[in-house]
Amino acid sequence: MNNLKEFYYPENIAEAQKLLRDESVKKAIIAGGTSVALLNTGSVEGMVDITRMGLNYIKQDGGFVKIGATAVVEELARSPITKNLANGILAKASSEIASRPLRNMITMGGNIVQLRIWSDLPVVLLALDGQIKVQGDEERTIPADDFFREQPLKTLAHFDIVKEVVLPKTPETSGAEFIKLSKTKGDYAIMSLACYLEFEEKTCTLARIALSSVTPLPRRCKKAEKVLEGKQLTPELIAEAAAVTREKTKTISNIWGSAEYKSVVLENLVKKSLLSCADKAGIQI
Amino acid sequence: MIIQVKINGIDKEWDVDPGMILLDLLRDKGYKSIKRGCDEGYCGACTILLDGQAAKSCVMLAGQAHKRSITTVEGLGTMDEPHLLQKTFVEHGAVQCGYCIPGMLLSSKALLDENPNPTEDDVKEAIDGNLCRCTGYVKQIEAVLDTASIMRGEN
Numbered sequence: 528m529n530n531l532k533e534f535y536y537p538e539n540i541a542e543a544q545k546l547l548r549d550e551s552v553k554k555a556i557i558a559g560g561t562s563v564a565l566l567n568t569g570s571v572e573g574m575v576d577i578t579r580m581g582l583n584y585i586k587q588d589g590g591f592v593k594i595g596a597t598a599v600v601e602e603l604a605r606s607p608i609t610k611n612l613a614n615g616i617l618a619k620a621s622s623e624i625a626s627r628p629l630r631n632m633i634t635m636g637g638n639i640v641q642l643r644i645w646s647d648l649p650v651v652l653l654a655l656d657g658q659i660k661v662q663g664d665e666e667r668t669i670p671a672d673d674f675f676r677e678q679p680l681k682t683l684a685h686f687d688i689v690k691e692v693v694l695p696k697t698p699e700t701s702g703a704e705f706i707k708l709s710k711t712k713g714d715y716a717i718m719s720l721a722c723y724l725e726f727e728e729k730t731c732t733l734a735r736i737a738l739s740s741v742t743p744l745p746r747r748c749k750k751a752e753k754v755l756e757g758k759q760l761t762p763e764l765i766a767e768a769a770a771v772t773r774e775k776t777k778t779i780s781n782i783w784g785s786a787e788y789k790s791v792v793l794e795n796l797v798k799k800s801l802l803s804c805a806d807k808a809g810i811q812i
Numbered sequence: 813m814i815i816q817v818k819i820n821g822i823d824k825e826w827d828v829d830p831g832m833i834l835l836d837l838l839r840d841k842g843y844k845s846i847k848r849g850c851d852e853g854y855c856g857a858c859t860i861l862l863d864g865q866a867a868k869s870c871v872m873l874a875g876q877a878h879k880r881s882i883t884t885v886e887g888l889g890t891m892d893e894p895h896l897l898q899k900t901f902v903e904h905g906a907v908q909c910g911y912c913i914p915g916m917l918l919s920s921k922a923l924l925d926e927n928p929n930p931t932e933d934d935v936k937e938a939i940d941g942n943l944c945r946c947t948g949y950v951k952q953i954e955a956v957l958d959t960a961s962i963m964r965g966e967n
Contacts, residue, residue: 531831533813534875561853561871564833574830574875601865626941627919628859628866713940 528566533573539580540662540688546575547686556688558597559632561625562641578634582690585609594692596636600624600648603635613655613697614807616705616721620651626713636689640679642744644715644783649675649745651705652692653737654721660691668693675745701725701733702807704800708792709783716740717783720796724755724804731755736768736797741778741789748772751797760805760812769798815878819843820887830875834860837874838884845885845914849943856942859915860884866919866941885914888921897921897959904955908946915942920956930960 537543547554554573557563582595585606592612603609604622624630624647638648652671659674661667663684697703707719718740725733734755739745751772758764773794778786805812817824828837835858838846846869849857853871860869861883889895897917907913916939923930923938935956944952961967
């Protein structure tokens, strides 16, 4: 950060946006800082620290859980609110990010606005039908499916502020699972996935299967979801959904795993994850 | 720019380059207990307490510390009057080369400040960001658990 001359500490969103709209000084947003601090860039002259704007809440509001953009992932891992939401998969995913001192710094917003190898939370938002509230000229609410279609930083305006993530509460007759495959608990994911199933009686009425680190950006596999929806689940049907996920997912290679390896493991993890969702929903298969 | 920091209980005003890495700033200011290890957020040698919570100062900018409170090992104890954690680490032989120990002590302090009755798993989680390449972790974990029991008046 060789040209950085000034830090700004706005106390609210309006103040932050005013700073960001003024382009006489080239500014960037910082929250936890863990991915920004080491950027060796000479282009940023001012840093807008958004951690002092009261956006670090985790709260229940009617049928929704609302999470401020600067809530740190350690809080997400511990909060009784996140632990009680959708079998605690957001808490679980958060607890497996990096290490304790970094979890104290890394924020919800930071983990989702740039989709990098360490972004484990987007799959959870995709599986739980999350929405992202962004303040631009006006406030807009973007479904996770759309938010993650491209790198969010490419689609957000320079004065946009991601302010909140909203997750609907899940019914009793549902089950969710998050699995991160990595060499050690806090290491970057070889792959991660989150699944969610909803049932009426014994029929699966809604399925979401979200994958990360196997494709360039986190994605749902809707073709595999369709295999399950409207049917009573059997081991064969779950195996079919896992096989369809593998077939329809063009896996990518990186230093954490080859495309071929990920493809095989993906099928197994989807199967395992779906069985766990059904089990948590109290459905015997 | 000027930043205000409360470090080890003392208010300071420093004229800093806000884009400097916090680790570099603190070492320049004489807080040499904070170590540079990997320089990219893995090893935990640079751990400080920021508003009482463990944080890695090698992935923070100086500007982020403005109006926040920092604790380093200089604020924990002295040679003559070591903090109980420091004493217990020595008694348990939890230190070999010592490079990871400042970070380990601060992560352990953050744990004991919020949980006087930690389990072994709690200790493991609290120091999961502090890598030791000499002794392993058994002695450190024993030392933290022992400190907790002494603090509870059981030993």
